[in-house]
Amino acid sequence: MQIARTKQEVRDAVAAARSEGLSVGLVPTMGALHEGHMSLVRRAVEECDYSVVSIFVNPTQFGPGEDLEAYPRDLETDAKLCEGEGVNLVFAPSVEEMYDSNSCTVVSVKGLTEGLCGAHRPGHFDGVTTVVCKLFNIVQPDRAYFGLKDYQQFVVVRAMTRDLDIPVEIKGCPTVREEDGLAASSRNRYLNERERRAAPKLYEALLAGARAAREGATGREVERVVAEVLGQEPLFRPQYIRAVDPETLTPLGDSSGPMVIAAAAYLGDTRLIDNVTVEG
Numbered sequence: 001m002q003i004a005r006t007k008q009e010v011r012d013a014v015a016a017a018r019s020e021g022l023s024v025g026l027v028p029t030m031g032a033l034h035e036g037h038m039s040l041v042r043r044a045v046e047e048c049d050y051s052v053v054s055i056f057v058n059p060t061q062f063g064p065g066e067d068l069e070a071y072p073r074d075l076e077t078d079a080k081l082c083e084g085e086g087v088n089l090v091f092a093p094s095v096e097e098m099y100d101s102n103s104c105t106v107v108s109v110k111g112l113t114e115g116l117c118g119a120h121r122p123g124h125f126d127g128v129t130t131v132v133c134k135l136f137n138i139v140q141p142d143r144a145y146f147g148l149k150d151y152q153q154f155v156v157v158r159a160m161t162r163d164l165d166i167p168v169e170i171k172g173c174p175t176v177r178e179e180d181g182l183a184a185s186s187r188n189r190y191l192n193e194r195e196r197r198a199a200p201k202l203y204e205a206l207l208a209g210a211r212a213a214r215e216g217a218t219g220r221e222v223e224r225v226v227a228e229v230l231g232q233e234p235l236f237r238p239q240y241i242r243a244v245d246p247e248t249l250t251p252l253g254d255s256s257g258p259m260v261i262a263a264a265a266y267l268g269d270t271r272l273i274d275n276v277t278v279e280g
């Protein structure tokens, strides 16, 4: 497995793969790989002839006071995990390699980025779409793999790809969970023992909301059910709980029907997000 530090190395390696007629898959990550990432990696390796994993803690998607400095970084372990799954290339650029010092272009998706996490993390999705667009231009993959735990990110990246005519198929992959239901996340390692025990309540609350939705509850009623169940765990400080249309991400309010129930909540200093989808 090759580890590339520069865009040129990636371009050369992918060009060589393409010249052999191989299809190319990309899994964009910020490293600190866990089972959620590895499920994306396995799928890329399975579905594509040549698979690339990017590992880059992207500063432009972190706001002031967020965990950019504390974000876990362990390239050696990450690279071993990728190699073990048969990844062909890991792209691990520096910030200077990724962003030109005169960089002045931002890729910004409107509307879809305004609610949910976007309402609480100003500029976050601009950082995500800008770096993902750059990664798509560097790697030029046929397929790119994203976890549905970050549902809003998935929808936003899919819209960007459609609107900018980027020839890549966006694949959304199911959330991977610990045995007790907690969604796999690089930030779970910030939790202390007491917080870790409390953490599965978030998924339990979302499941209660999903049951209410299937029984015909409106978006607003579903949000109330989720808030009630989450409120049983005093360590949680909810940031938002929303039942939204799966395509437009607009809140359902007094309507019922297919929905994504999404929530963000703090456990101590750690911000967790999760969601469940209720089909029609």
Ligand code: PAF
Pocket: 028, 029, 030, 056, 058, 061, 128, 131, 132, 150, 153
């Ligand atoms: O989901 C992530 O880890 C990041 O937002 C991504 C897609 C790698 C962009 O930096």
